[in-house]
Amino acid sequence: MAISLDRQTVSIYAGAALLRLLVFVAFPDLSDFLGSQVEISTPISSFKRLQEGLFLYQHGLSPYDGGVYHQAPLLLVIFEILPSALVFVALDILNAVSLHTIANNLDIPSRRFRKLDGTLIAAAYLFNPFTILSCLGKSTSIFTNTAIIQAVFNAQSGNPLRAMFSLAIGTYLSMYPGLLLPPTLLMILKNKDQPASLASLVMSYIGALAALLSTTIILTDGFWDFLSSCYGAQLTVTDLTPNVGLWWYFFIEIFDSFRDFFIGVFWLHLVGYVGGLTFRLQSQPLFVITSLLGLFAIFKPYPSIADVSLYLGFLPMYSHILPLTRYTFIAASVLLYSTLLGPAFYHLWIYAGSGNANFFYAITLVWSLGLTILVGDTLFAVLRDEWEIERPEMKGKSVRQI
Amino acid sequence: MKPAAANSPTSAAMTTTKQPPPEKPEAVRLRTKIVLSFWAVILLLGFPTWWQTTSIYRADLPLQDMLNWAEGLNTPTSIPLHIWVSAPNLPCPDAQRIVRETQQALDDLNEYPTLHQRLYLVNWWSTGKDNKEEKGTPSTSCGENPSSPDLGDPALRVLLEPAKDGFAFELDPVIAKAVVYIPRTDANNVSKRLAENLHELFKEEQVAAALQTVALASHTQNAQAFLRSQPYDVVTRIEKQINRAYKSSSEFHLTFSLFTAGGVPSSWDVQDALSKHIQPLVQALSNTSEFDITTQIQLYSSYSPAIQPVTKEGMEGAFLQQKDLTAFVNAAEWPLAPSIGDGPTINFILYVPVQDEIPLKIDGVEGTSWLIPQWGGIQITNPPLQPDPMTGGMSLPAHLAGELLRQPFETFSSQLLSLLGVPQANQSGKLLPLQLRLDAYKRFSTLTLYLKAASSLGSLARLAQRLSNIPIQKHVAELVDDAIGNLTAAEHAFLESRWDAALIHSRIAYRDSEKAFFDKSMVGQVYFPDEHKVAVYLPLLGPIGVPLLVGLLREIKRLVVRKRGITP
Numbered sequence: 001m002a003i004s005l006d007r008q009t010v011s012i013y014a015g016a017a018l019l020r021l022l023v024f025v026a027f028p029d030l031s032d033f034l035g036s037q038v039e040i041s042t043p044i045s046s047f048k049r050l051q052e053g054l055f056l057y058q059h060g061l062s063p064y065d066g067g068v069y070h071q072a073p074l075l076l077v078i079f080e081i082l083p084s085a086l087v088f089v090a091l092d093i094l095n096a097v098s099l100h101t102i103a104n105n106l107d108i109p110s111r112r113f114r115k116l117d118g119t120l121i122a123a124a125y126l127f128n129p130f131t132i133l134s135c136l137g138k139s140t141s142i143f144t145n146t147a148i149i150q151a152v153f154n155a156q157s158g159n160p161l162r163a164m165f166s167l168a169i170g171t172y173l174s175m176y177p178g179l180l181l182p183p184t185l186l187m188i189l190k191n192k193d194q195p196a197s198l199a200s201l202v203m204s205y206i207g208a209l210a211a212l213l214s215t216t217i218i219l220t221d222g223f224w225d226f227l228s229s230c231y232g233a234q235l236t237v238t239d240l241t242p243n244v245g246l247w248w249y250f251f252i253e254i255f256d257s258f259r260d261f262f263i264g265v266f267w268l269h270l271v272g273y274v275g276g277l278t279f280r281l282q283s284q285p286l287f288v289i290t291s292l293l294g295l296f297a298i299f300k301p302y303p304s305i306a307d308v309s310l311y312l313g314f315l316p317m318y319s320h321i322l323p324l325t326r327y328t329f330i331a332a333s334v335l336l337y338s339t340l341l342g343p344a345f346y347h348l349w350i351y352a353g354s355g356n357a358n359f360f361y362a363i364t365l366v367w368s369l370g371l372t373i374l375v376g377d378t379l380f381a382v383l384r385d386e387w388e389i390e391r392p393e394m395k396g397k398s399v400r401q402i
Numbered sequence: 403m404k405p406a407a408a409n410s411p412t413s414a415a416m417t418t419t420k421q422p423p424p425e426k427p428e429a430v431r432l433r434t435k436i437v438l439s440f441w442a443v444i445l446l447l448g449f450p451t452w453w454q455t456t457s458i459y460r461a462d463l464p465l466q467d468m469l470n471w472a473e474g475l476n477t478p479t480s481i482p483l484h485i486w487v488s489a490p491n492l493p494c495p496d497a498q499r500i501v502r503e504t505q506q507a508l509d510d511l512n513e514y515p516t517l518h519q520r521l522y523l524v525n526w527w528s529t530g531k532d533n534k535e536e537k538g539t540p541s542t543s544c545g546e547n548p549s550s551p552d553l554g555d556p557a558l559r560v561l562l563e564p565a566k567d568g569f570a571f572e573l574d575p576v577i578a579k580a581v582v583y584i585p586r587t588d589a590n591n592v593s594k595r596l597a598e599n600l601h602e603l604f605k606e607e608q609v610a611a612a613l614q615t616v617a618l619a620s621h622t623q624n625a626q627a628f629l630r631s632q633p634y635d636v637v638t639r640i641e642k643q644i645n646r647a648y649k650s651s652s653e654f655h656l657t658f659s660l661f662t663a664g665g666v667p668s669s670w671d672v673q674d675a676l677s678k679h680i681q682p683l684v685q686a687l688s689n690t691s692e693f694d695i696t697t698q699i700q701l702y703s704s705y706s707p708a709i710q711p712v713t714k715e716g717m718e719g720a721f722l723q724q725k726d727l728t729a730f731v732n733a734a735e736w737p738l739a740p741s742i743g744d745g746p747t748i749n750f751i752l753y754v755p756v757q758d759e760i761p762l763k764i765d766g767v768e769g770t771s772w773l774i775p776q777w778g779g780i781q782i783t784n785p786p787l788q789p790d791p792m793t794g795g796m797s798l799p800a801h802l803a804g805e806l807l808r809q810p811f812e813t814f815s816s817q818l819l820s821l822l823g824v825p826q827a828n829q830s831g832k833l834l835p836l837q838l839r840l841d842a843y844k845r846f847s848t849l850t851l852y853l854k855a856a857s858s859l860g861s862l863a864r865l866a867q868r869l870s871n872i873p874i875q876k877h878v879a880e881l882v883d884d885a886i887g888n889l890t891a892a893e894h895a896f897l898e899s900r901w902d903a904a905l906i907h908s909r910i911a912y913r914d915s916e917k918a919f920f921d922k923s924m925v926g927q928v929y930f931p932d933e934h935k936v937a938v939y940l941p942l943l944g945p946i947g948v949p950l951l952v953g954l955l956r957e958i959k960r961l962v963v964r965k966r967g968i969t970p
Contacts, residue, residue: 265448
């Protein structure tokens with residue numbers, strides 16, 4: 001990772017790290033408070049639940065006893081050895097460095113595209129309030145985020161095996177990154193520097209995933225316990241704790257006999273985007289990944305603001321399409337509005353008792369709507385950009401969908 | 403949104419009047435691929451998911467069998483009641499003749515086959531001979547051996563004794579035993595009178611059984627004919643008795659509560675009272691049902707505020723109006739659990755009024771206790787006032803001692819029996835021996851559980867036939883099989899008059915059939931008509947299905963057009 005260490009870069013990284021460490025040391029209560037916010041920690045990414053699992057694990061019991069812990073056992077090993085605050089800060093810095101390098105090496109075939117300054121991309125990630133809050137709230141989604149960023153980074157820089165391994169880690173930790181396999185493969189295959197065959201890549205991905213899964217047998221006794229608590233909880237959405245996503249309210253309300261069917265529908269809805277987007281945006285696999293991350297942050301079973309922070313980490317690399325977007329103001333204000341009202345309505349519902357579940361659910365709908373506008377709008381802008389490359393004479397003319 | 407986003411640029415056109423340029427072939431191919439990728443997900447993953455998650459599992463139920471049980475096609479043709487007769491001091495031929503003739507007389511008196519008395523000459527007396535010093539001739543071993551398996555459980559043991567003077571039929575005051583004195587002369591009349599006595603003894607039980615059969619089974623011509631042949635007032639009295647009682651259950655909870663309107667009395671010797679008056683009954687009933695007992699004391703718990711007791715000139719204390727008695731229970735404030743666990747709760751309330759109202763009585767009635775059908779019993783007690791060492795005045799005792807509880811708990815024990823449906827005094831007002839009454843209750847409860855189990859199997863079968871879209875889980879089918887097996891076993895036990903076995907099987911059959919009928923997996927679907935499915939699928943068909951379908955149709959149209967363009 002060749003990054004020129006000028007004064008600006010160093011101060012950004014040092015500032016971000018200091019800010020986080022300072023809060024961890026000076027306000028330990030704040031970290032606990034953030035860790036219990038539903039917007040930050042979900043049943044599958046809560047640090048509190050991880051500590052519960054860690055306690056059981058350290059006392060020689062299965063971490064999945066008690067049905068609280070729904071995360072991968074490898075995380076237990078990491079937190080058994082390392083202090084948690086340092087791990088979270090280090091991962092955030094690592095993510096920023098990777099994004100920095102990706103941005104530096106990025107070249108998009110568009111006339112609007114100007115060479116990116118990686119430092120700014122890193123700063124946008126590090127000082128994004130969503131990133132800071134999810135780091136301080138110790139959301140373990142950050143491990144998945146790191147795995148995804150590493151996969152992209154290695155795919156771009158011509159390390160196909162490492163990319164596959166990173167993606168396998170992401171899949172092992174929280175399953176949904178497996179859906180990023182097609183665009184990542186596309187990205188590797190488009191990279192002409194290092195020829196690699198599709199079959200060997202897929203095999204290496206499957207091999208890495210199998211190896212990671214088999215570590216579970218060494219770490220804990222119950223392999224099936226692990227499968228059912230870690231992946232079963234995501235597949236069947238057993239824990240309906242409120243979060244910013246769309247699933248919990250729906251599955252509280254749905255008729256029991258249709259529950260299984262709609263779990264299938266919701267998951268297939270996620271799967272459905274992968275093929276279409278990958279085909280349509282073949283020339284820009286990074287944007288496929290970015291848009292998919294945005295869609296996952298809206299539609300996956302237990303989303304949190306950590307997922308949005310990952311999406312917003314990649315999105316600034318497409319700042320050149322900003323002139324082509326149409327609704328960024330609306331999207332930005334809707335996101336701001338729901339960010340502020342979300343916790344307020346949750347407080348009204350749970351603590352003050354003067355609101356009900358619909359208050360919070362309505363605001364999560366608005367939040368998802370804001371993200372949807374953002375994803376749709378950027379997608380439109382990129383397609384428009386592509387079209388202008390194809391037909392330069394149309395630049396600046398308004399379009400109509402038929 | 404998906405296809406729109408995918409299609410928009412390729413099919414985008416200018417706002418000017420110029421026609422858009424033709425699409426490039428690669429763009430067309432790309433669009434085909436995109437449409438196909440969406441449809442591949444739907445066809446390869448979506449349809450299997452839909453098939454798998456919405457298919458309804460229906461285990462095979464023996465529907466015809468279940469309906470047969472409910473219709474009463476499998477019910478035993480007769481449920482005999484065995485009576486053992488022993489005559490150690492009579493010549494064997496005489497005894498045999500009396501038994502035969504009495505049986506004939508009994509058959510003439512009554513043709514209803516349920517609980518029909520059947521006499522057996524059994525040599526049961528010899529077993530008890532050692533304790534009782536027998537005089538006269540040594541008993542000839544006349545009759546069958548009591549351990550013979552055909553004999554079942556006796557409902558009554560009759561001892562025939564020769565007598566000098568007239569015929570007498572004497573029931574033992576506690577156990578189910580009768581001694582009959584047979585005069586040497588007038589032998590014909592003896593059989594008839596014995597038959598009449600026996601018939602009288604079990605007639606009410608038969609009426610109760612017939613009433614229950616009419617209420618719960620579907621083929622009841624026999625029972626209805628029998629009821630019509632009985633005097634109307636007897637039938638209505640027994641019907642009232644049945645209605646007052648709780649429905650038969652294998653578990654009951656008894657709650658004894660002391661409610662005091664003021665702060666005293668605040669304790670009672672309830673354990674003593676329970677072990678003296680209630681426990682023996684519970685013990686005796688324990689083979690029919692399980693009972694658990696809870697007690698509580700609540701201070702400052704007055705009766706419903708709606709009730710205003712009246713005072714009368716020249717009489718101390720207060721009087722409750724008779725019409726107010728039903729509203730006496732202060733449902734809003736008295737913590738009486740509606741039900742604990744599986745079985746129903748029977749409430750017994752001992753109420754101590756405030757000092758001003760003592761003695762609290764009921765206007766126009768002697769007693770101070772009454773019974774609320776299928777709920778429990780209430781008893782007002784007016785404890786004697788004691789001099790208060792602090793103030794010097796008179797006040798209520800702080801503790802209700804055992805002596806004060808004797809009368810209320812005697813009332814409670816008789817209330818318990820009548821709330822359970824144990825027969826009380828018979829027509830002539832004579833109280834039958836306790837053993838006979840408890841046995842009668844056991845038989846009644848066995849029959850009720852048996853009929854109820856059969857009828858709920860029938861309901862389940864009709865439900866399964868009517869609603870073709872409710873799931874039937876495997877364990878429901880297992881419960882049904884189990885219930886049918888137990889019903890069959892109970893039926894055999896009925897035919898052999900083995901009541902203990904019949905009770906056990908009926909209880910299991912009842913429990914299993916109820917569990918099967920109220921199974922959670924079915925109940926949810928019962929109220930889910932097919933029309934609602936449209937509402938569930940509509941969001942899928944509308945916003946997601948339409949764009950996908952339109953995309954697919956366009957592609958197909960394009961392919962067809964191209965083929966036509968090439969072939970001619």
